[in-house]
Amino acid sequence: MKKIEAIIKPFTLDDVKVALNEIGVTGMTVTEVKGFGRQRGHTEIYRGAEYQVDFSPKVKIEIVIDADNLDKAISVIREKALTGKIGDGKIFVSSVEEAIRIRTGETGKVAI
Amino acid sequence: MKRRTLFYLMICLLTGNALTAWAADAPATPESNMAAIELVQTHANYLWTLVAAAMVFFMQAGFAMVEAGFTRAKNSVNIMMKNLMDFSMGTLAFWAIGFGIMFGVSKTGWFGTSGFFLSDFTPDGDPWVLAFWMFQVVFCATAATIVSGAMAERTKFIGYICYSIVLSAIIYPVFGSWAWGSLFNGSGWLEGLGFIDFAGSTVVHSVGGWAALAGTLVLGPRLGKYGKDGSIKPILGHNIPLAALGVFILWLGWFGFNPGSTTTADTSIAMIFVNTNLAAAAGAVLAMLVSWMKFGKPEASMSLNGALAGLVGITAGCANVSPGSAILIGAIAGVIVVFSVLFFDKIKVDDPVGAVSVHGVCGAWGTLAAGIFNMGGTTAGIIGVQLLGIAACFVWTFATAFVLFKIVDLTIGLRVTPEEEVEGLDFIEHGGNAYPDFATSAYSQQ
Numbered sequence: 001m002k003k004i005e006a007i008i009k010p011f012t013l014d015d016v017k018v019a020l021n022e023i024g025v026t027g028m029t030v031t032e033v034k035g036f037g038r039q040r041g042h043t044e045i046y047r048g049a050e051y052q053v054d055f056s057p058k059v060k061i062e063i064v065i066d067a068d069n070l071d072k073a074i075s076v077i078r079e080k081a082l083t084g085k086i087g088d089g090k091i092f093v094s095s096v097e098e099a100i101r102i103r104t105g106e107t108g109k110v111a112i
Numbered sequence: 113m114k115r116r117t118l119f120y121l122m123i124c125l126l127t128g129n130a131l132t133a134w135a136a137d138a139p140a141t142p143e144s145n146m147a148a149i150e151l152v153q154t155h156a157n158y159l160w161t162l163v164a165a166a167m168v169f170f171m172q173a174g175f176a177m178v179e180a181g182f183t184r185a186k187n188s189v190n191i192m193m194k195n196l197m198d199f200s201m202g203t204l205a206f207w208a209i210g211f212g213i214m215f216g217v218s219k220t221g222w223f224g225t226s227g228f229f230l231s232d233f234t235p236d237g238d239p240w241v242l243a244f245w246m247f248q249v250v251f252c253a254t255a256a257t258i259v260s261g262a263m264a265e266r267t268k269f270i271g272y273i274c275y276s277i278v279l280s281a282i283i284y285p286v287f288g289s290w291a292w293g294s295l296f297n298g299s300g301w302l303e304g305l306g307f308i309d310f311a312g313s314t315v316v317h318s319v320g321g322w323a324a325l326a327g328t329l330v331l332g333p334r335l336g337k338y339g340k341d342g343s344i345k346p347i348l349g350h351n352i353p354l355a356a357l358g359v360f361i362l363w364l365g366w367f368g369f370n371p372g373s374t375t376t377a378d379t380s381i382a383m384i385f386v387n388t389n390l391a392a393a394a395g396a397v398l399a400m401l402v403s404w405m406k407f408g409k410p411e412a413s414m415s416l417n418g419a420l421a422g423l424v425g426i427t428a429g430c431a432n433v434s435p436g437s438a439i440l441i442g443a444i445a446g447v448i449v450v451f452s453v454l455f456f457d458k459i460k461v462d463d464p465v466g467a468v469s470v471h472g473v474c475g476a477w478g479t480l481a482a483g484i485f486n487m488g489g490t491t492a493g494i495i496g497v498q499l500l501g502i503a504a505c506f507v508w509t510f511a512t513a514f515v516l517f518k519i520v521d522l523t524i525g526l527r528v529t530p531e532e533e534v535e536g537l538d539f540i541e542h543g544g545n546a547y548p549d550f551a552t553s554a555y556s557q558q
Contacts, residue, residue, distance in 0.1 A: 045407045046346040047414060047466070048454050 001096040002070045006061045007089040008081040015080040029062040039087035064112045156377035161243045164372020168250040174361030179261040181355025182465045186536025187265045188546035198256040202280035206252045214285035221301035255284045258320025261465035263327045269541045271526040307501045311373035313428030313478035314505045321472020326513035333462030359416045366423045370430040384430045391442025395422020398446030417466045421449035421474040429482030437485035445474045476502045
């Protein structure tokens with residue numbers, strides 16, 4: 001089992017969700033996050049004074065999937081979250097030791 | 113037709129009123145109906161004055177929304193409480209003391225000495241004093257509440273309440289008696305010289321603005337507003353739509369504030385209405401254009417301040433300048449307000465909502481403009497009296513308010529502790545939270 005944490009532009013979330021659903025990803029956790037990478041922040045103006053906004057709003061998707069589906073999921077996220085402009089985000093992959101469905105107590109792949 | 117005749121006949125028979133009596137009456141003329149006409153006019157005056165008073169009262173909501181929108185969420189409950197209490201405390205103070213000082217019989221021209229506790233009203237006497245008092249008390253509350261925004265986010269609640277009572281009972285009424293006393297039983301020295309301030313650019317707005325300046329100077333800036341190197345760090349308002357709603361409410365309320373100041377239902381209110389609207393629109397447009405040129409974007413909070421600047425600017429001259437002049441007065445106010453906000457920011461007068469610039473500075477401009485653009489022509493004498501009124505207002509209000517805030521500061525305290533300021537006044541002062549379901553913003557000013 002693998003966990004994908006993808007940090008993407010908020011407006012791409014819907015397309016990513018639909019596409020992941022289509023390849024059989026049946027659940028996900030989404031968080032509104034703020035951060036910066038190469039995009040850095042930008043300056044805004046309030047009552048004549050400039051200020052730096054360091055953290056841009058992003059959406060973080062977390063999904064846990066069967067390792068066999070990993071490549072497909074990554075390519076789907078990349079395809080749907082891509083605008084080609086700076087700030088498209090990142091995908092992090094890690095291994096997951098165990099998954100347990102609270103209601104039934106099932107474990108492993110059937111629980112994800 | 114038949115039915116109506118029958119009905120009339122029945123009425124005549126029932127009341128025993130012979131038709132001959134009706135036939136014998138001379139045709140009605142305005143002269144013969146004078147008493148009835150005057151009664152209708154009197155009723156219309158009451159109605160217009162009280163409807164306008166209700167509109168001016170609603171401006172309290174406008175001030176509350178502007179101030180809350182331009183400040184941080186953690187102080188919103190405090191802003192609401194200050195706005196509620198400066199109207200409520202101010203109403204009682206104006207009833208007990210302020211009205212008598214402002215409109216009581218004035219032997220010296222400096223303050224009135226009768227009519228305290230609304231004693232001019234007797235149950236079988238003329239109730240006009242009640243309608244007039246109602247219209248005046250909402251004006252007094254407007255002056256008081258202007259200060260709340262400038263002192264936002266760092267003022268101790270109890271200290272603010274003390275200020276609010278003294279302003280409503282003494283500071284506002286004394287100046288008011290100089291300029292407006294003769295609207296009731298008083299007679300002020302300034303109005304005796306021919307001072308023009310129809311609806312209160314100086315009497316209401318500059319008094320509020322200069323008191324706000326004194327308050328911010330005694331308080332000092334909010335924590336984090338200025339860097340150690342003196343750089344200006346903007347502290348963002350938490351809800352610009354709320355501030356915009358407040359401005360629209362104030363704009364609406366001003367249609368009671370200026371045209372209502374006739375306290376007479378006559379045709380003159382049409383031009384006052386139009387002047388008020390034109391000046392507000394010109395102020396908003398010019399403030400937007402200036403912010404666009406200076407900052408590269410049409411900045412929202414400055415444009416909103418611009419509308420208010422136009423409204424404050426036209427308040428003095430709304431009844432004695434032409435609609436064309438009203439546009440010019442509002443436009444200039446819109447330019448002034450942007451530069452004034454930047455100026456006060458630079459000299460470290462931290463005014464989160466721009467109250468000193470909108471009400472103090474543009475109030476002074478409006479008062480001068482009422483003399484310059486007077487439809488009956490202007491003279492050096494008229495301008496001189498306008499300048500004298502502007503200066504008298506500044507000296508009286510700034511001095512008394514500064515001393516008042518100093519006394520409050522040295523006795524019960526005017527500013528909350530740095531810990532309280534960081535935590536937010538809502539929790540520390542009122543034990544509450546305006547938006548308990550929202551997480552705290554990650555954006556820090558420290």
